[in-house]
Structure formats: structure tokens, C-alpha cells
Amino acid sequence: MLKYKSCKNLPPVEELDYSEDTLVNHELQDLIPHLLKTILALAWANRWDWFFAAQMRIYYDPDESAIVPDGFLSLGVERFIDERLRSCYVLWEENDIVPILVLEVVTKVSGEEYIAKKETYVQMGVLYYVIYNLLSRRRPPLEVYRLVDGSYQLQSENPVWLPEINLGIGRERGTFQGITREWLYWYNEQGQRLLTPEEQLTEAERRAERLAEQLRNAGIEPDL
Template sequence: MSQITSSVEPVNFTPELPTSLPDHTQLPDSDGTFVKNLQEHPQSILLTDSIMPMLQQLHPDGQYCIGQDSGIYWRITDPPERGAEAPDWFYVPNVPPVLNGEMRRSYVLWQEYVAPLIVLEFVSGKGEEERDTTPVTGKFWVYEQAIRVPFYAIYEVKKAQVQVYQLVAGHYELISPNERGHYAIPPLGVELGIWQGQYQNATLPWLRWWDEQGNLLLTGEERAEVERQEKELAQQQAETERQRAERLAEQLRALGVEPEA
């Protein structure tokens, strides 16, 4: 029996890689799309502002990064934007806040090597994009399989709910809420949940942080208001004590007793 041979040359499927990889200064910092709704910006500020004291405790050296609607580049593509996801909010521990003397325009994994600890997405539609598990292109798949973010939260303001996933054995598992209805993020020492109230000029079910004892993490403005109220209360108590002392002094004088004696 004769042996069949082929004259077809083998196809090389190895992609041609660039001789040098681009950094955050060479990659687009926007994909040119509009923010999905006007609530996204104050929601991101609320999360960042309120968690700052906790991050200062965790990172007294200031080595951490927070991104708000910023790109995370995880692969080389043409155009470059196709190789990035832009979470509404994310946090990366133990990385310098600036690179080469300037703030990051984006977060480039082949330049950083440290994945975000938590990524938050704010749903504007029905949530299909945030839950898309399509390999390579689906946002859920990218966070789970490519970037491998330990905690992924999907916040839906219209439903007043948040779903939190944790990476376990290479796959996301939905976390159950605790007795307070919050979701624990142990590496951060915080809980994530829904808070119904007014922030800036809107009353909504906002996504917020609590500490592990269930105390709401306040914004700088809220902390200042609490301090103002405490100072005002202390002044009222001091005034009450002063008036009480004056009445007692008057009563003693009426009895012929000098208060100083």
C-alpha cells in the first residue's frame, strides 16, 4: 500500500506580535461613547468618596488605584479599544497611584500585572451586556476568565438591587447577602449593599459601602455634617448646664446662701 503524502505547506497560526507593547500613554482613554445615564457619575463619586478613609487605613503608603469608567486593557487588538473593558468603578490594591510621574489614562494589565480586586458595573438596560458570558467578547466572561477579577458586582438602580459574584475555582459564584442584606468583601473589610436616600439632589436606591459591623461609610460631606451636629449638640448641652447652674445659684441666694461658699 502506498503512503499518501501532502505537498500543502503547514499553516502558521501564530499571530504576529508587536516588538514593543503599548503603555497607558499610547492607548485610547475613551471609546467615544456617551455615559449611559447621568446617575453613573454621582454614583461613582459616592463610592470613591465614602471608601477613602478605609483605603487610607489599608494603604497608609497610598499604594492603590481606583478607576471610574476607565479602560482595563487585557489584550492587543486592532482597534485597541476592542481589547479593553471599561468598568463603571474598580479598585486595584498595592499599585502606585501614578506611573512615570503622571496619572494613568487607563489600566494596562501587561504593564501592571495586578488585576483589580473588585469591579462594579451599573446597569442601564436589562443587564444582558453585564451578564454576557460569550467567550472573548462577553463582559462577564472577560472579568471571570481573562482579567480574573475576584469580586464582580452588577448594580441595577431600577430594580434597587445588586448582585455580587466571587471567583471560586476559576468561576464566578453568586454570593448570598448577610443578615443585613449586604455582601461581604473581606479583603477590603467592607460590605456592599443598597441604601435608599438622598445624595446630591437625587433620592434613589444608591449603591454604598458599610464596614464589617454594619456601619454606613459616610462621604466627606456627611462626616462634616455629623461633626457639625455633634458640635451643635455639645454647645446645647453646655448651654443647658450653664442655665441650670444659674438657676441653682439664684435659688441658693434666695435662701441667703452665696453659691461660691
Template structure:
């Protein structure tokens, strides 16, 4: 008698993760071939200052990502549509792509986390769109304002003009942007324990009004160069204090020697006075 034969049902391959099947940053363009070229110096230095001071005490540095002029892909139905903010910051996402690679772009359907804050620096050619004054044309991608407000739902949208030094901050409330009141101290953002404010000072050897991140109390968050300068100044102060202490010790020793010599002239041994 032969043993019965059992026929197992055919095994299908496990479904692939959307992360493996959808376009990644390696599949999408990271440059705009029709772009106008490199930005002006302000568009280089100002985002750099924002990046160097974007340090939230609520998040470890490896879970804070910020970018300048990086393609931000936002619509899987139109995977080639993107916006390119002058600067944006995100918390709660790995600083490196999949924890290992520098980013070529930021792909929202992979990361599943929108920027927390976006900054646009006004230029004469982009002012209308940056301020939400342009109307989307039929068949064209949505405007910056529409993407940030309705699709990505960026909590804070900041617009700054270097021509007028005007800072405008919009906060997402009830699904729409509302202008936030900005004081001289800036705008405190409790979700980050940071303040975004205007600071007049010297950065990259340029003295002007800059947009930068501060502590929630309004104190400066130092850039690496400022930290190095502060450390150097502190070391110099310590050296000066040490030099003063050494000089005071020498002077005290000289006074003691003069006193001892005077006592000997009077026939008194200083050691006998101890």
C-alpha cells in the same frame, strides 16, 4: 618589546525593561470616539459614592485606586482592546501612575495587578452583556463577562440595576463566577474588611436606594460631605452642651446670691458660715 594588546569583546546594551518597551497609558487612547456620550446622572453619582466609601482598613489610601468609566486595557496581543467598567477598585497598587501622575487609563500589562472588584450598572442596552448572556462573535473582542472572569480573573463582579434595585454579586470560584448569596446586610468581603450593601438614604440631594461600601460590621463609611455634616452636628451639640452648662452655672450663682441676701436679712453673714 611592546606590550601585548588586549581586545575587549564588544559590549551590548542591557535589555530594556518591558515597562519601557510596551505601550503605556500615554500611548493608548483614553476616550472612545464612538461612545454614546456622557452617561446619565445615576452613572455619575453611583460610582462616585462607591469611590468615596471604598476605604479598606487593610490598605493605606495611597495604595487604593478606583475609577469610573476608565479604559481598562487587558490584552497585550490586542493592545487596543479594552473594557470600560462603570466602576472598579484595586488594592495594592499606587493611586497614581508610577506614583506621580493621574491615570488616563489602566494598563494591565504594566500594573500586573487586576481589579479586585468591578461594578456594572445595568442599562437596557448593556444588560445582556453585563449578565454574561451575549456570545462572542468571531473576530470581535471577548465580552465583559469573559474578560472579567477568564482574563482578568476579577474576584468580585457586581451588577446593580437602578430600575429594579436588584443587586447581583458573582464571586470567582474555581475559575468561574458563581452567584453569591446577598442578605439584607449586604455581602461581607473579608479580604477587604468591608461589606458591600444597599443603603436607602440621601446622596447628592437624591433619596433612593444606593450601592455603597460599609465596614465589615455593617456600619456606614462616611463620605467627605457626611463627615463634614457629622463634624458640624457634633460642634453644634458641644456648643449646646456648653450653653446649658453656662446657664446652669448662672442659675446656681443667682440662687447663691439670693440665699446670701436672705441670710443677711436674718443677721447672719454668709462668710461666717464657711
């Protein structure tokens, strides 16, 4: 894991450069991490020890440029730091807590997700590295790597269970924001997909309709 010397004068977040625009090459680079974040926000609504971000700079060493994954999850940090929220994720202001999971959505031929970024995440000590590939037919569409003894080992399941997060991650067809395609989702230990807020609302409406029908069958007009 990458270490920086504690004796250095570490710059506060206000002095870090985040004025340069973060480029998103494909709409799915924004939608896929936001779907994962939306599901987490519902599943972990009563937890305040996690942070998920999309297209946010991670400052991991004061001598290095920031790295910008498409999405990342940190555990053991404050979900909200103040009303201004975070403009970037700075390790030395987050008690040196490295993201436990990083997501990259491959939308163009560059290779940095498999070489440069991968090496940086190893140095940082990111436990899980998730690559969702929209392009290459020579690679699996979803690759989940686990850091073992300083190198990433590919996990073969779908979904892949992540015991340190107590969730699985995998791919499945579904609908998000009216778009039906394959998405990435979180799963419970039984392999059941966690529902999106829209799906939970639909389920609640169906339960209400079934209850109303049962009441009508019993001769009771439901108060809707």
C-alpha cells in the same frame, strides 16, 4: 486567569488608543461609582495602595480591545502615579495587578453585563463582580459574584462582606449630592454603613451643637 506572553513587545500607555469617547447611558452610571470612590477616599485617606476609577478603560491583553466597566477597584497599586494621573489602567504597567472588584450599572437592555463582560472578567481573574440593575424586575437589583474555581458564584447577603477588601458592599436609601434614592455603599465588618463626606460633616456639626448646648447648660458661653 488570562495570561499574555511576557516576550511580546507590550505597548506603553502613551501608545494606547483612548481617544474614543466612553459613552455613559445614564446619569447613575457616573454617580454610583463616584459615590463609592468618594467614600473610599475618606475612609482610606492615609492609604496609598489602592486605585478606584469610574468609566476608565482597562487594557488587559495587548491583543484585545480595552474593556470599560462603570467602576473598578485595584489593591496593591499606587494611588497616584504622577501629577498627570492615569488616563487608563494598563495591566502590564501595573505589575499585572488585576482589579479585585468591578462594578457594572445596568441601564439598558443589552445583556453584555451578564454574558460578554462577565466572561471577560472571569478570564481576567477579577475576584468580585458587582452588577447593579436599574431595569429588570426579573433579577435582583444588586448581584455580587465571587470568583470560585474559574466561575462566578452569586453571594446572597446585603451587604455582602468582601474579606479581601475588608469592606462590605450593599444597597440602601440615602442622599448624595442632594439626591435621595437607593445607592450603593461600603460597610464595615459590623454591617454599619460608611458615611459620605456630607454625612460626616453633618455629624460633626451636630456634635458641635450638642457640645455647645452642654456648655451653655453649665453656664459657659461657647466661643463659636
